[in-house]
Amino acid sequence: MSETPQNESTTAPDASGDNPDFEAMARDIAEVPAVEVIVTVAVNLMSAAAVKLGLTEEGDAHKDLDEARKLIHALAGLLDASTTEISSFHAAPLRDGLKSLQLAFREASLIPDEPGQGPGEKYTGRVFG
Numbered sequence: 587m588s589e590t591p592q593n594e595s596t597t598a599p600d601a602s603g604d605n606p607d608f609e610a611m612a613r614d615i616a617e618v619p620a621v622e623v624i625v626t627v628a629v630n631l632m633s634a635a636a637v638k639l640g641l642t643e644e645g646d647a648h649k650d651l652d653e654a655r656k657l658i659h660a661l662a663g664l665l666d667a668s669t670t671e672i673s674s675f676h677a678a679p680l681r682d683g684l685k686s687l688q689l690a691f692r693e694a695s696l697i698p699d700e701p702g703q704g705p706g707e708k709y710t711g712r713v714f715g
Contacts, residue, residue, distance in 0.1 A: 624668050625676050631661040632683050639690050651694060655705040658687050662706025681710075688713045 635657035636642060640649035661684055669677060684706060691705055692698065692713070699705075702712040 621672050621676060624664070624672055625680070628661060628664055628680050631657050631664065632680075632687065635661065635687050636690075639687065639694055641690060649694075651691065654687075654691055654694075658684070658691060658705035659708070661687070662709040666709035684710065685713055689715050 635654050637648050638650045638654035638657060640646045642648070665677065665680055665684060688704055688706055688710070692715075699707075704713060707713060
């Protein structure tokens, strides 16, 4: 059985030969306000959903409505859960973006969902165009 000296890292180096500085990353994350983390995650979910809906320049190249449904549903859940944690200054544009994605999903879907059964409507209620 071999022993690792105490001053050596037990993590494998990355492709560049450097070990990631997890302590520095943790300090960086600790300095970010929770609202900023929530908004960043929401924007990432919105962007990914838009790509999966084919709303980018590439159009249908990355279109996948099953994946878009999951992303929209996750976004709606995040916004519903964080309503009391983020101000309306942050929440209003995110809710508008969510509604736009839900309507775009409805337009892109060949088989329409029952009213109130579309992606995220469990959290937002029925979406009207």
